[in-house]
Amino acid sequence: MTEEDREIQAKARAFADELIPFEVQAEMNSGELPSDIVAGHEARVRDLGFEAINMPKELGGGGFTTFQQFLVQEQVGRVTNALGWVIHTPASWLPDVATDFQMDRWVLPTIKGELRECYAITEEGAGSDVDGIEATASRDGDEYVLNGVKWHVTSFNLSEYLFFQAKLASGPNTGAHAMFIMDLDTPGIRVVRSPAYSHTYAHHHAIVAFEDVRVPAPHLVGQEGDGMRFAHEWFRYERLMIAARSLGAAERLIEEATAFARDRHAYGKAILDYQAIQFMLADSLTELWAARAMSYRTAQGVDEGIDVKVQHAQCSMAKLYASEMAGRVADRAVQIFGGRGYMRENVAERFYRELRVDRIWEGTSEIQRIIIADQLAKRGVRTLVG
Numbered sequence: 001m002t003e004e005d006r007e008i009q010a011k012a013r014a015f016a017d018e019l020i021p022f023e024v025q026a027e028m029n030s031g032e033l034p035s036d037i038v039a040g041h042e043a044r045v046r047d048l049g050f051e052a053i054n055m056p057k058e059l060g061g062g063g064f065t066t067f068q069q070f071l072v073q074e075q076v077g078r079v080t081n082a083l084g085w086v087i088h089t090p091a092s093w094l095p096d097v098a099t100d101f102q103m104d105r106w107v108l109p110t111i112k113g114e115l116r117e118c119y120a121i122t123e124e125g126a127g128s129d130v131d132g133i134e135a136t137a138s139r140d141g142d143e144y145v146l147n148g149v150k151w152h153v154t155s156f157n158l159s160e161y162l163f164f165q166a167k168l169a170s171g172p173n174t175g176a177h178a179m180f181i182m183d184l185d186t187p188g189i190r191v192v193r194s195p196a197y198s199h200t201y202a203h204h205h206a207i208v209a210f211e212d213v214r215v216p217a218p219h220l221v222g223q224e225g226d227g228m229r230f231a232h233e234w235f236r237y238e239r240l241m242i243a244a245r246s247l248g249a250a251e252r253l254i255e256e257a258t259a260f261a262r263d264r265h266a267y268g269k270a271i272l273d274y275q276a277i278q279f280m281l282a283d284s285l286t287e288l289w290a291a292r293a294m295s296y297r298t299a300q301g302v303d304e305g306i307d308v309k310v311q312h313a314q315c316s317m318a319k320l321y322a323s324e325m326a327g328r329v330a331d332r333a334v335q336i337f338g339g340r341g342y343m344r345e346n347v348a349e350r351f352y353r354e355l356r357v358d359r360i361w362e363g364t365s366e367i368q369r370i371i372i373a374d375q376l377a378k379r380g381v382r383t384l385v386g
């Protein structure tokens, strides 16, 4: 780590420590905090220079390296209830493909923290198999007409605009994917329902219908046929950042469970003195170290510009291992806390629920294994982990 890396890490850690005291209040209030507190957290993010850390400096972003972003996300991962999502990272691939119109209307205000986006890709019948989507986009003069129903649209309730992925239903690229950008108040966009999920977040995951939504042609992102390429770029980035947050969660859980085990006495001595407890903590720490070493190396490799296919496999390995590791650590932490570990005011209980989705979203563990095995068959062991 450079001096700058260490400074960024220390600042992010201190900020996460500022957020932690608000966790239980959020948990008991559907994930919500009073607006003045949220505004205060947003102001802190701006003061610390953590707004749009993944965006180039010349566009007003933080211009952080991938490794520095990883360090920030790792610290944010120590906080439950998605309070850490106040550090917002816009779509990193967008500035390279956005038109001047799209830059002015959506990208630059997002980098300034004035707008928030959400992603509408998954459907009832198509999740892992993104190519199975049935949403359509038909060209009609200077407009596209969009139809479809999207599931799990994260942050729809807190966003101003969205990305919508569809298959072209007309023209020379019929059947190819295309991505569109539009404001949420575009006529024809309707919330079908907003289901409850395991975690208690202010960010909801709505099911959203798009019924003859008309958007001008300049709302197409990139070219017709580009839709899947953007999804893959975003997956690679987000998978690495899920690994980062998993590490932070595991670290917090090990620290809290160790402190509890030191204080908690049963049968006349601290439970930390019992091997059954020691072994759970030892396994957790060992796995955290392994996950951290591989994930740091992966993030640094991205900065060094290693082959993008190798990046793809390594990001999948980092996400797979770190998310499953954090799940095991959370399970053990609940066990160490005993009955307290089942109470919603307990950090282990919240993480036990919250971390589960990290093995599902941005590609399930099974999909990560498929990607890794595919790259192994194509490139061999030494290329991927040599």
Ligand SMILES: Cc1cc2nc3c(=O)[nH]c(=O)nc-3n(C[C@H](O)[C@H](O)[C@H](O)COP(=O)(O)OP(=O)(O)OC[C@H]3O[C@@H](n4cnc5c(N)ncnc54)[C@H](O)[C@@H]3O)c2cc1C
Pocket: 118, 119, 120, 121, 122, 125, 126, 127, 128, 129, 151, 152, 153, 154, 155, 197, 205, 357, 360, 361, 362, 363, 364, 365, 366, 367, 370
């Ligand atoms: C809280 C939450 C937020 C989300 N946010 C968003 C969002 O903002 N935008 C968005 O577009 N989507 C979002 N998603 C969707 C998420 O990306 C999908 O849930 C995920 O990709 C899995 O798809 P699925 O749920 O349809 O499961 P499926 O694809 O139906 O998979 C079901 C099971 O089958 C397994 N499986 C599937 N294919 C294979 C295979 N080839 N081999 C072996 N096993 C296989 C899977 O691993 C899984 O265990 C979100 C999901 C959740 C839970």
